[in-house]
Amino acid sequence: xxxxxxxxxxxxxxxxxxxxxxxxxxxxxxxxxxxxxxxxxxxxxxxxxxxxxxxxxxxxxxxxxxxxxxxxxxxxxxxxxxxxxxxxxxxxxxxxxxxxxxxxxxxxxxxxxxxxxxxxxxxxxxxxxxxxxxxxxxxxxxxxxxxxxxxxxxxxxxxxxxxxxxxxxxxxxxxxxxxxxxxxxxxxxxxxxxxxxxxxxxxxxxxxxxxxxxxxxxxxxxxxxxxxxxxxxxxxxxxxxxxxxxxxxxxxxxxxxxxxxxxxxxxxxxxxxxxxxxxxxxxxxxxxxxxxxxxxxxxxxxxxxxxxxxxxxxxxxxxxxxxxxxxxxxxxxxxxxxxxxxxxxxxxxxxxxxxxxxxxxxxxxxxxxxxxxxxxxxxxxxxxxxxxxxxxxxxxxxxxxxxxxxxxxxxxxxxxxxxxxxxxxxxxxxxxxxxxxxxxxxxxxxxxxxxxxxxxxxxxxxxxxxxxxxxxxxxxxxxxxxxxxxxxxxxxxxxxxxxxxxxxxxxxxxxxxxxxxxxxxxxxxxxxxxxxxxxxxxxxxxxxxx
Ligand code: G3H
Numbered sequence: 001x002x003x004x005x006x007x008x009x010x011x012x013x014x015x016x017x018x019x020x021x022x023x024x025x026x027x028x029x030x031x032x033x034x035x036x037x038x039x040x041x042x043x044x045x046x047x048x049x050x051x052x053x054x055x056x057x058x059x060x061x062x063x064x065x066x067x068x069x070x071x072x073x074x075x076x077x078x079x080x081x082x083x084x085x086x087x088x089x090x091x092x093x094x095x096x097x098x099x100x101x102x103x104x105x106x107x108x109x110x111x112x113x114x115x116x117x118x119x120x121x122x123x124x125x126x127x128x129x130x131x132x133x134x135x136x137x138x139x140x141x142x143x144x145x146x147x148x149x150x151x152x153x154x155x156x157x158x159x160x161x162x163x164x165x166x167x168x169x170x171x172x173x174x175x176x177x178x179x180x181x182x183x184x185x186x187x188x189x190x191x192x193x194x195x196x197x198x199x200x201x202x203x204x205x206x207x208x209x210x211x212x213x214x215x216x217x218x219x220x221x222x223x224x225x226x227x228x229x230x231x232x233x234x235x236x237x238x239x240x241x242x243x244x245x246x247x248x249x250x251x252x253x254x255x256x257x258x259x260x261x262x263x264x265x266x267x268x269x270x271x272x273x274x275x276x277x278x279x280x281x282x283x284x285x286x287x288x289x290x291x292x293x294x295x296x297x298x299x300x301x302x303x304x305x306x307x308x309x310x311x312x313x314x315x316x317x318x319x320x321x322x323x324x325x326x327x328x329x330x331x332x333x334x335x336x337x338x339x340x341x342x343x344x345x346x347x348x349x350x351x352x353x354x355x356x357x358x359x360x361x362x363x364x365x366x367x368x369x370x371x372x373x374x375x376x377x378x379x380x381x382x383x384x385x386x387x388x389x390x391x392x393x394x395x396x397x398x399x400x401x402x403x404x405x406x407x408x409x410x411x412x413x414x415x416x417x418x419x420x421x422x423x424x425x426x427x428x429x430x431x432x433x434x435x436x437x438x439x440x441x442x443x444x445x446x447x448x449x450x451x452x453x454x455x456x457x458x459x460x461x462x463x464x465x466x467x468x469x470x471x472x473x474x475x476x477x478x479x480x481x482x483x484x485x486x487x488x489x490x491x492x493x494x495x496x497x498x499x500x501x502x503x504x505x506x507x508x509x510x511x512x513x514x515x516x517x518x519x520x521x522x523x524x525x526x527x528x529x530x531x532x533x534x535x536x537x538x539x540x541x542x543x544x545x546x
Pocket of ligand 1: 324
């Protein structure tokens with residue numbers, strides 16, 4: 001059989017890539033963008049140098065030749081342009097004396113409201129890029145956009161709340177004080193490819209609104225989707241407050257870290273990159289890091305669990321967005337007494353998951369990372385060589401960017417997939433006899449983000465809850481692991497994260513408490529009354545925003 005025919009046969013059985021004429025225009029030719037601009041110091045600068053091609057995970061089937069659709073390109077900036085952006089941010093911050101860090105909260109909120117209004121006008125375009133750049137289905141891409149808008153609105157409300165609480169003077173032992181939260185300085189911000197809008201903005205927005213000045217570099221996939229927002233950034237914030245650069249991490253953010261003049265590193269992605277960048281900062285005590293890193297969240301399914309519920313939650317938990325969520329369930333421990341029923345039901349539901357192109361609103365879609373299919377194939381091969389089987393039909397079969405989900409059983413500690421974060425549609429299942437086995441897995445793991453516990457015995461569940469809350473940041477009862485709702489704390493222990501994010505917590509991590517204090521007495525009374533009554537200071541002020 002020729003290579004073309006093989007591909008043709010596979011596309012017919014496990015995935016059908018469109019032909020050029022079948023690919024909808026609004027998700028193909030309408031989107032092609034050779035991006036030439038980047039945002040520095042309130043100006044969209046033109047780039048004439050090297051660019052990086054952007055290929056969609058969606059492929060075109062040209063008579064059996066399966067090739068990724070080319071969406072365009074973006075600038076590959078270097079050290080010089082990164083330093084320009086850095087200069088602009090340093091200048092806008094001006095050691096805390098710039099317009100933005102000293103601006104009243106009310107005015108900063110007005111800028112953010114303008115931004116969110118302009119951002120909403122770009123919804124259709126950003127969503128279409130999400131679909132085509134990272135292969136997230138249309139419904140989830142729309143959800144990502146809307147969740148981000150909601151996150152910004154909630155952030156504004158949370159800041160108003162903070163500001164209201166800070167809008168009064170306190171008095172202790174004869175000393176008056178006004179305590180507020182102030183910015184930290186210049187923030188380098190990088191988000192992940194699986195939530196290139198939401199997770200990035202969950203760092204960027206609180207950093208900005210607290211008065212910091214930002215250099216933002218988009219993730220490795222999901223880059224073009226930021227372009228429709230560049231004008232919104234430019235038109236909403238003072239020059240230099242937000243700078244958007246493009247390129248390789250080491251040539252851009254890496255170089256800025258080496259200067260020591262980055263105050264906060266907001267990063268969601270892999271620990272390898274995070275650690276290299278963090279280590280290049282010469283004054284670690286001056287650097288605050290806010291990191292979301294790897295995880296290997298397990299599910300533990302106890303003998304008395306509701307199996308149908310556990311299967312449904314584990315399917316969603318392990319395979320939503322093809323398992324490419326940091327919160328995904330990445331290993332399932334199922335008690336040996338119920339393993340057969342669990343696997344049977346899981347396989348049958350898994351085989352019914354719809355597959356196709358992301359604009360078709362199906363569950364399983366092609367993957368954006370070029371090297372991921374091969375990596376997943378290696379994990380599966382390794383597990384099979386050590387005794388595991390793929391239980392579902394065509395499980396693990398690969399056609400270019402598409403990997404048919406694979407249910408692997410029995411998995412054990414000798415296999416790579418037991419330890420490594422697969423971040424893709426491979427579901428390893430381990431049968432356990434004693435509860436100590438999955439507990440030890442969590443205790444010994446390098447990761448500590450979340451866990452899902454399935455069971456109905458309140459005595460057993462409470463004992464497990466009390467032990468597991470000290471291993472992870474969130475124990476989910478009869479529910480999959482997830483980040484949301486975004487007002488809840490999102491963090492991780494060990495190598496999974498640094499700092500806590502939520503709508504409210506993010507405002508704290510990107511700021512520091514700072515206060516004005518004075519002893520009582522005639523001079524201070526006269527002085528502060530004049531400042532307060534005549535609204536002379538943005539900080540020392542009892543005004544509050546409704
Ligand atoms: O990639 C990690 C995301 O924070 C997961 O968020 O649980 O809402 O999908 P999610």
